[in-house]
Amino acid sequence: MTAEGRRGTALHIDWTRCDGRGVCTELLPDTLIRDEWGYPLARHGGSTVVLEENDARRAADAVRLCPRMALRIR
Numbered sequence: 001m002t003a004e005g006r007r008g009t010a011l012h013i014d015w016t017r018c019d020g021r022g023v024c025t026e027l028l029p030d031t032l033i034r035d036e037w038g039y040p041l042a043r044h045g046g047s048t049v050v051l052e053e054n055d056a057r058r059a060a061d062a063v064r065l066c067p068r069m070a071l072r073i074r
């Protein structure tokens, strides 16, 4: 996929599935933070974050490794 094709790609967290173990926040420490209960949040708030191009690979790893299948790339 070209850089232009990736523009607007976003990672979405489904908090109804998430158990807050934090695999995704360890893979994407500049993009996701954890709330006081350990659940991931987009660094700027909310459950969806637009991915920088250099986060795309780690985001794909997070989707693959999430034990609750709570992450989606759109």
Ligand code: SF4
Pocket: 013, 017, 018, 019, 020, 021, 022, 023, 024, 025, 039, 040, 065, 066, 067, 068, 069, 070, 071
């Ligand atoms: S890896 Fe999945 S289950 Fe774990 S904190 Fe992230 S979204 Fe939640």
